[in-house]
Amino acid sequence: MDWVRHLRRNVFLYRRGLGAHIRSTMEYEADFWVLIFASVLMQVVGLVFLWAVFRRIPDINGWAYWDIVMIYAMVFFAEGIGSLFFEGTWRLAWLVNQGELDRYLVRPFSPVLQVMSGEVGVNGLGNIVLGTILIATAAGHVDVRWTLGRVLLAAVLLASAVVIKLSINLATNASAFWLASPFSTFAFAMHSLGDLARYPITIYSLGIRALITAAIPFAFISFFPAAAILHRGPTWWIGLLTPAVAAYCLFVATAIFRRGLRRYDSAGA
């Protein structure tokens, strides 16, 4: 039962790390509300855009309005979890550039967990709430029969999608070990690449589809799992592979982080 104790200790430390950051964030209460408002506003604007487009057309390659709302909502939810619980990932570039990672390495707690719990993105709260509401609303509007099996499938695929999003965040931010820039601009650029997967990927050319399916599997955060849950298109079954893709991404991301950590030689004084 050693691993159980190990896991409990890690969860305990992770929660303590986040808790400290939540308290420090709440010191700036105005900022808290600005961030929540802004993140919700961004998502609402995305929905207004969708709605304006769908006033004119019935569907995009067989995907109706609420189908795409479902995709959007899954992305909001995954990004929300990433921001609220794992925002520290985005500070990695700064930690590496400034040599502040040194402090993490001398503590008896996994460096990657310390990095990830090193910040709280309260904006994630808005995204999780809005994402959940939208998933529930879209579930009521899409043309699907919700059996118990389908609900379970949706839960498993959504959880896998979250893991993929977190893994991509970790992997792209770990580029900091090689790029040595103090800003995570590369990771942000990759993050915005993910916006392509908010629409049915059948609209793209083969090259782009391959890029967001195989190279950086953004399509497995949103499009493929949604296709499997909603049973849309001839290739809906690819979405069933989402848990396997999640396991693979988690493995690759942690491997990249470890390799990077081996390269890390602190900052010159």
Add this chain to the structure above:
Amino acid sequence: MTGDRTPVPAHGSVHVPVTGLRATGSNAPGSNAPGSNAYRPPWRAYRALSSTALKSVLAYRFQFFMALMGNTFLVLTMLYLWRTILASGAQAGFSWPQMKAYLLVSFVANTIVSGLTEWRMAARIRDGMVAIDLTKPIDYQRARFAEAVGFAAFEYFTGTVLVLIALLVFGGVPVPHGLHLLLFAVSIVLVLPLRFSLVYATALLCFWTQNYMGINWARLAITNLMSGALVPLPFFPGWLQLLGKALPFQGMAYTPAMLYLDRFSNRDAVLAVLVQLAWSIALWFGAAAAWRAASRRLTVHGG
């Protein structure tokens, strides 16, 4: 609330008398200064700021291009999306070649006054370096505008190059003629002061909040929607179109894109540019008023 965000001069903070400094900058050089030959003509100072800004963006090319990616992926998504939607025929009077042109023009417009101006301003306000900017005998807003002009030289250039690449991939677009080409040229240049004033005024909010990210997101969201960068205003329902026409955002993408498409009558085209010009002037003075309010809140930590 913590004390370090409220201006409390007694606790090691220095309150900079901003108005005095501004007076020096806004007066004609040498008109009231005894050692008048110590002053450089301000326009040379502003020109120097522009060229330094251009050099700095050339030096940090990688950062610039990575930051540009967000916009690029957005326009790429929109191009594919609209190609699919319009494959079965025009919508709201937009055919696929027209929509392509619309999206590419609004992409260039959206690239002007990118993150460079605002993040630098936000960072300097938050860490107090803005106090050093204030000691310089030049107007703060004009100085930031001069920098934005320097950045814009590079932004217009890269925007155009990316558009040419997109044209190779997605095929050609119609080109405007005569008066409309001229008005389009004026309009795309007017995007610069218009966007600058908005970005400048929002960056000033850093005098009130520590976290600029939220403000930046909110502005991006509203601008992208109401400027017509995501979807042309005619796709909106009537009330939202009216709102769009009443706000300054349309001049940041919709106006130049529609002028490029030759979608306005001659009279409406001239009127659209005049509205854009009027908003540019109004927002410039609005931003100046915002600065007067904001700089009074300046707290600089000793240390």
